[in-house]
Amino acid sequence: MIVRSSEINGPVHESADVCIIGSGCGGGASAKVLAEAGKKVIVLEEGGYYTSKDFDATEQTAYQHLYQQRAGQATDDLAVTVLQGRCVGGSSTVNWTTSLRTPDFVLEAWKRDHGIQGFSPKELDPYFEKVEQYLNIHTEPFENHNPNNRLILDGAKKLGFRASAVGRNTKDCVKAGACGLGCPFDAKKTVAITYIPDAVKRGATVFANFRATKVEVTRTTKRVSGVVFDHQTQKPKTDFIIEAPIVIVSASAINSPVLLLKSNLANNSGELGKNLTFHLTSAVLGVFDQIMYGAGGIPQSAMSDEFLNKNHDGGGFWLEAVPIYPTLAALALPEFGSMHRELLHQYPHIGATIILVKEIDSNGRVTVNDHGRASISYTLRDKDLGYLKQGVGVAARVQFAAGAKRVITLHARLTEFNSPEEIGNKLAVSNWGMNEIGLYSAHPLGTCRMGSDPKRSVVDEHCQTHDVNGLFVIDGSVTPTSLGVNPQVTILAIAEKSAEWIAGNFADIKAR
Amino acid sequence: MKAFHDRRTTRRKFLKESLFGVAFLSASKLIPTEVLLAGELSQVPKDLVFFSPREYLIFEAVAERIIGLPSPGQPSVKEVGVSSRADQFLAGADPEVQDQLHQLFTVFNAAFFTFLFDFRFCSFLNMSATDKDSYIRDWMTSKFGFRRTGFQALKRVSLSMFYTDSRSWKEIGFEGMFMPEDRK
Numbered sequence: 001m002i003v004r005s006s007e008i009n010g011p012v013h014e015s016a017d018v019c020i021i022g023s024g025c026g027g028g029a030s031a032k033v034l035a036e037a038g039k040k041v042i043v044l045e046e047g048g049y050y051t052s053k054d055f056d057a058t059e060q061t062a063y064q065h066l067y068q069q070r071a072g073q074a075t076d077d078l079a080v081t082v083l084q085g086r087c088v089g090g091s092s093t094v095n096w097t098t099s100l101r102t103p104d105f106v107l108e109a110w111k112r113d114h115g116i117q118g119f120s121p122k123e124l125d126p127y128f129e130k131v132e133q134y135l136n137i138h139t140e141p142f143e144n145h146n147p148n149n150r151l152i153l154d155g156a157k158k159l160g161f162r163a164s165a166v167g168r169n170t171k172d173c174v175k176a177g178a179c180g181l182g183c184p185f186d187a188k189k190t191v192a193i194t195y196i197p198d199a200v201k202r203g204a205t206v207f208a209n210f211r212a213t214k215v216e217v218t219r220t221t222k223r224v225s226g227v228v229f230d231h232q233t234q235k236p237k238t239d240f241i242i243e244a245p246i247v248i249v250s251a252s253a254i255n256s257p258v259l260l261l262k263s264n265l266a267n268n269s270g271e272l273g274k275n276l277t278f279h280l281t282s283a284v285l286g287v288f289d290q291i292m293y294g295a296g297g298i299p300q301s302a303m304s305d306e307f308l309n310k311n312h313d314g315g316g317f318w319l320e321a322v323p324i325y326p327t328l329a330a331l332a333l334p335e336f337g338s339m340h341r342e343l344l345h346q347y348p349h350i351g352a353t354i355i356l357v358k359e360i361d362s363n364g365r366v367t368v369n370d371h372g373r374a375s376i377s378y379t380l381r382d383k384d385l386g387y388l389k390q391g392v393g394v395a396a397r398v399q400f401a402a403g404a405k406r407v408i409t410l411h412a413r414l415t416e417f418n419s420p421e422e423i424g425n426k427l428a429v430s431n432w433g434m435n436e437i438g439l440y441s442a443h444p445l446g447t448c449r450m451g452s453d454p455k456r457s458v459v460d461e462h463c464q465t466h467d468v469n470g471l472f473v474i475d476g477s478v479t480p481t482s483l484g485v486n487p488q489v490t491i492l493a494i495a496e497k498s499a500e501w502i503a504g505n506f507a508d509i510k511a512r
Numbered sequence: 513m514k515a516f517h518d519r520r521t522t523r524r525k526f527l528k529e530s531l532f533g534v535a536f537l538s539a540s541k542l543i544p545t546e547v548l549l550a551g552e553l554s555q556v557p558k559d560l561v562f563f564s565p566r567e568y569l570i571f572e573a574v575a576e577r578i579i580g581l582p583s584p585g586q587p588s589v590k591e592v593g594v595s596s597r598a599d600q601f602l603a604g605a606d607p608e609v610q611d612q613l614h615q616l617f618t619v620f621n622a623a624f625f626t627f628l629f630d631f632r633f634c635s636f637l638n639m640s641a642t643d644k645d646s647y648i649r650d651w652m653t654s655k656f657g658f659r660r661t662g663f664q665a666l667k668r669v670s671l672s673m674f675y676t677d678s679r680s681w682k683e684i685g686f687e688g689m690f691m692p693e694d695r696k
Contacts, residue, residue, distance in 0.1 A: 057689035060676040069606065072672075077657065078664045176690040184692055234604060295689065326686045327675040336652065336667055337645055341580035347684040371607045412652050412660070435660035 001200060002049050002088065005209035005231050012207070012228065012240035016042040017506070019224050019244040021212045021259065024090020025488050026475030027250030028191035028199070029131075029495035030502075035202035037503035042205050042242050043196075044224065046251070047087035048231055049208035050192075055182035059327045062181035066094050068254070075364070075376045079434040080278060081331075082376065083442045084252055088208055089192025091252075091488070095442065096179045096300035096323065097188055098486040099137040099167040101128050102493075105309050106483055114480040115452030116461050118497075127493035132167070135189040137489070139165035139301075144175065146297025148351045149321045151286070153302050155402035156319070161306035161394075166320070168301060169488075177296045180323050210240055213372070215247055215263040217468055222247045245510045246470045246502065248463075250495075253444040253477035257366045258374045260448070266465040266473070272458050275449050276364035277482035278378060278441035280357045282388060283322060283332060284395045285350050286404030292351045294324030307387075307394060308358060308484050315360035315383060317391035318484060319398065322354045332438055334414045343408070353399060355391030356443075358484030359384045366447050380439075389427055396423050410438030443487050448477040463498040469512045474498050557596060561603040562610065567617040571595050573637055574620070575670040577644045586683040589674065597673040616662050620651070629659070 017039040020027045027043055035041045048065060055061070063071035068084040075082070085091035107124065110116040131137070145153065145165070156163035173187040186193055196206060212226040224242045229235065249256045257273035260266045304319040322328075329350065333343045362385075364378030380388070396407040400420045407423075409415045415430050417423050431437070451457025454466035459478050465471045474495050476487050483490055502509065556565040563571060572595040582588050589595070602613060619625050626632040630650050632643065639647060651663040674680050681688065 056695075057691055058676070058678070063672075063676070070601070070604070072605070072668070078661045078668075174690070178689050181689070184695065295686065326681055326684060327672050330671040330675040331668060336578040336648060337580040339580075340578075344684045347686060369606075369608050373606050373608065375608075412663075433660075434657050435664050 002196070002206045002208065004049055005207075005228050005237060008228050008238060011238050012242075014042060014205075014240075015243040016040045016205075017244060018042070018246045018248060018502070019044065019222070019242045020248045020250055021215075021224060022046075022090065022250035022252065022256075022475060023088045023191065023196060023206060024085060024250065024252065024475065025092055025191055025491040026495045027248065028089065028092070028195035029492050030248050030250060030474050030499040031199035031204050031206075032195040032202075033496060033499035034503055035199040035204040037506075039503065039506065040203065041199060042207065042244070043199070044210040044212050044226070044242065045088050045206060045208050046211040046255075047085070047208065049088040049206070050093075050182065052182070052184050052186045052193075055178070055184040057176070057178040057181050057184055059181065059325050062094065063327075066182055073254070073376075075378050077377075077434055080280070080378055080439045080441055082254065082278070082444055083440065084254065084444070087192070088196060088206060089190045091442070092191040093182055094180050095486070095488060097168040097170055097298075098300050098303075098320065099132070099135065099169045099489050100485040102490045103308070103484055105314065106481060109314055110450075110480050114450065114457065116450055116480065117452070118461050124493055124497070127496045128489065130496060131489055131492045135169035135194060135492075136171045137167040137169050139167055140298060144298060145301050146175070146177075146294070146299075146321075147288075147290070147292045148294040148324070149298065149300070149302040151351050151402035151404075152304055152319055152321055152353060152398060155398035155400070156304040156306065158401040159397060161304050161398070163302060163304035163306070163319075165301055166303050167489075168298070173298065175297050177299055177323055179299050180325065207240070212251070212259060213262065215249070215259065215265060215471070217265065217471065221245055222470060246472070246506070248472040248474050248502075249448075250473070250475040252475055253447045254366055254374050254376065256473055256475055256477045257447040258368055258372075260473075261368050262372060266448070266458055266467045266471060268467045269455055269458060271449060271456060273366040273447050274363070275446040275480070276366055276376070276378065276444060277359045277362070277446045278364065279443035279445070279482055279484070279487075280359060280362065280380065280384065280388065281354050281440040281442070282392060282410050282437060283352050283354045284392060284399055284410075285333070285352050285408045286396075286399035286402070287346050287406050287408070288349050288351055288404055290403075291348050292324075293348050294322075294350060294352055295326070299323035304398070307391065313360060313383075314481070315358055315387055316484070317355050317357045317387050317394075319391070319395055320354050320356065322352045324350055324352050332410055334408065334411055334438075339414065351399065351402070351404065353395040355388065355395050356484075357384050357387050357391060359482040363446070385432060389432065393423050393427055396420070412436050412438075443476070443483070445476045445479045445482060445487060448473040449480040450478045451480055462501045463494065464509075470509050472498065472502065557599075560599050562599045563595070563602075566621075567614070568595055568599065569637060570617050570621045571598060571666075571669075573644065574648070574666050575673070577641070577648055578667055578670040579674050583683050587679045592674055592677045592679055594670065594673045597677070598669050601673065602669065613665065616665060620662060620666075629654075
């Protein structure tokens with residue numbers, strides 16, 4: 001069953017075989033596997049429980065109810081906006097459906113550099129296949145791409161760059177464009193309408209608006225305590241305690257380390273909260289003669305991976321499209337006042353291409369601030385900055401090749417190109433410092449990284465913390481490197497694999 | 513051109529740098545801001561939950577310059593209620609963010625700081641529209657990281673409060689998203 005906080009009238013004290021903190025890709029898939037294995041599972045979700053009937057496809061409703069910090073989450077200096085879901089289903093409720101396997105070269109680096117066994121492409125293959133089948137992951141035929149995605153396919157092709165359709169986890173998609181706002185048609189196969197209901201069918205209980213604030217480890221069990229929030233006012237309503245021999249933290253690369261740091265657990269390595277990667281993202285906005293209407297149609301269905309690991313250094317960048325909702329566009333556009341407003345008057349004619357950098361030398365850190373919340377810092381270093389600059393230039397060229405009349409970057413000060421010839425010189429004199437260029441992340445990873453060496457990593461290859469038996473972390477925080485692709489399939493596959501191991505070794509883990 | 517990491521400013525550093533200025537706040541209090549704004553203060557909503565009355569006026573003045581003047585027949589910042597919406601929105605923000613914003617409004621408006629940063633001996637609220645734009649631009653392009661962060665904070669709150677409101681959509685040609693027939 002799924003329990004909303006409105007149904008809670010007093011302190012909650014429950015016990016289970018497994019308590020899972022977080023209901024996104026990591027938590028949701030783990031819940032399904034473990035419930036199907038006959039375990040009594042309790043899932044705690046900080047955000048609310050919503051169905052497609054609650055989604056009105058407006059930014060106001062979506063940001064208010066479905067996103068972390070109402071879509072205002074950012075690094076402490078506001079240089080990087082960090083978009084994450086905060087509801088049953090987590091980020092899968094608000095992502096743009098792109099579903100891709102972890103690249104082989106990334107998995108090879110995990111084995112080579114972090115000693116991780118069991119994660120070769122061949123060994124992960126059955127888990128990827130299972131996820132792809134379960135979520136109906138498929139690519140779209142050419143006629144289904146909206147103008148904003150076609151420009152990547154057309155522009156890249158003209159320049160001789162590799163580009164293709166991406167996998168999407170949808171069924172009977174009506175191309176409404178609201179993926180990032182909660183799908184009102186239930187066409188997107190989110191965790192909230194797939195893994196979670198299947199887990200519930202097998203007896204799992206999901207508590208919504210339950211924020212875990214501490215995990216305690218005793219000799220015989222583990223105790224997760226926290227606060228129940230009123231669904232409407234977001235004010236604390238009562239407390240809860242869940243006891244279970246196995247606890248899985250699946251609260252994301254931002255909030256999993258916060259919970260563990262506050263609980264003084266799993267940090268003998270000193271690596272907890274470190275090694276944050278963002279899949280750092282910026283964009284270029286092309287102004288076209290024709291109507292692009294980037295808010296409509298399938299928001300993300302094509303990509304160009306021509307420059308990912310092109311230099312065989314594990315880095316590089318990738319191009320994708322992005323839905324152009326009004327507020328998202330207003331926040332991304334440069335300048336302010338009349339100049340900003342004039343740029344927004346071009347709204348229906350704007351096509352947006354995002355550049356996602358697979359970091360190799362940049363990283364960040366999540367710590368706990370004085371109020372017990374996440375404090376996020378990030379340092380962009382030279383190699384990745386180089387790829388970011390190159391990516392902005394390439395994306396602008398792709399836009400021109402697809403027919404853009406002018407192309408604007410996300411620099412705070414208006415930086416625009418009226419022809420491809422202007423790109424190089426103008427980018428060379430642009431400022432790339434903090435808050436001088438708009439930067440985003442929807443793929444924070446790595447803060448509880450996996451590895452074979454307990455001195456350099458937080459969890460082992462089963463996602464169990466090196467320090468505490470029966471305490472697991474299963475979410476994007478365990479990836480030891482940036483992925484270079486959208487992470488939901490990777491996280492789901494890791495969850496399927498780890499939860500399967502937990503189910504198969506439950507008695508041993510419990511007895512230890 | 514400096515690399516990103518050379519200019520990195522953490523929130524703690526932002527606080528520290530700003531506190532340097534806050535030490536001089538007593539000097540800024542010598543400026544008769546309350547007297548100058550007495551008429552306007554009386555128009556501030558009484559049920560504010562985040563802003564002080566003065567902060568409300570500062571934010572509204574900033575939002576009007578950041579969002580820009582509407583095309584004829586389109587809603588203004590006041591008509592959309594941007595400041596009241598921001599008041600409600602910020603009341604739910606992380607407590608640390610709230611502390612920072614209160615500090616930002618003091619530093620942003622006080623004549624002492626406008627002089628310190630830009631050699632203008634005039635509070636933001638008392639500047640002409642042209643000077644306000646120029647002053648905001650100075651924050652946007654400042655060599656001090658905390659001022660650029662401050663600009664971003666003001667820009668984000670202003671624009672998100674305006675463009676999440678459906679009354680702002682017509683001017684930019686957004687017609688709303690496609691919805692199921694029975695829920696249009």
